[in-house]
Amino acid sequence: MKYWLVKSEPNVYGWDQFEADQTTMWDGVRNYQARNYLKQMAVGDKVLFYHSHKERAVVGDAEVVKTSYPDPTAEKNSHWVAVDIKAGRAFKNKVTLKQIKNDNKLKDMLLVKQARLSVMPLKEDEYKHVCELSENM
Numbered sequence: 855m856k857y858w859l860v861k862s863e864p865n866v867y868g869w870d871q872f873e874a875d876q877t878t879m880w881d882g883v884r885n886y887q888a889r890n891y892l893k894q895m896a897v898g899d900k901v902l903f904y905h906s907h908k909e910r911a912v913v914g915d916a917e918v919v920k921t922s923y924p925d926p927t928a929e930k931n932s933h934w935v936a937v938d939i940k941a942g943r944a945f946k947n948k949v950t951l952k953q954i955k956n957d958n959k960l961k962d963m964l965l966v967k968q969a970r971l972s973v974m975p976l977k978e979d980e981y982k983h984v985c986e987l988s989e990n991m
Contacts, residue, residue: 855900857902859904878939880937883925947987
């Protein structure tokens with residue numbers, strides 16, 4: 855099992871909408887590195903859902919339920935892909951980017967080092983620590 859973080863602007867597709875939908879196609883990724891990460895996702899992989907821009911916080915978790923397939927929002931015969939993810943639980947306490955940056959256990963997270971990526975892998979201990987922080991604040 856692998857661990858991931860996906861980012862979305864809450865005014866475009868936020869946690870509340872994701873939770874209402876329960877499952878969504880994660881599409882529209884137009885960065886090659888992020889696309890390659892989507893291709894690596896497997897059914898059952900765990901995902902953190904991050905609100906970007908003004909909020910800048912991990913707000914919940916999810917799970918990959920369908921591996922990569924051609925992104926229907928892209929031009930025909932393109933190399934862009936999408937995956938399907940299913941909403942898990944909303945976090946009791948959001949874990950902000952500031953908290954992540956100030957936590958020694960998370961200082962090497964790609965969210966800190968490559969903040970512009972919309973899809974990124976996490977180490978298992980990073981995923982678990984963020985989940986713990988959401989419960990213990």
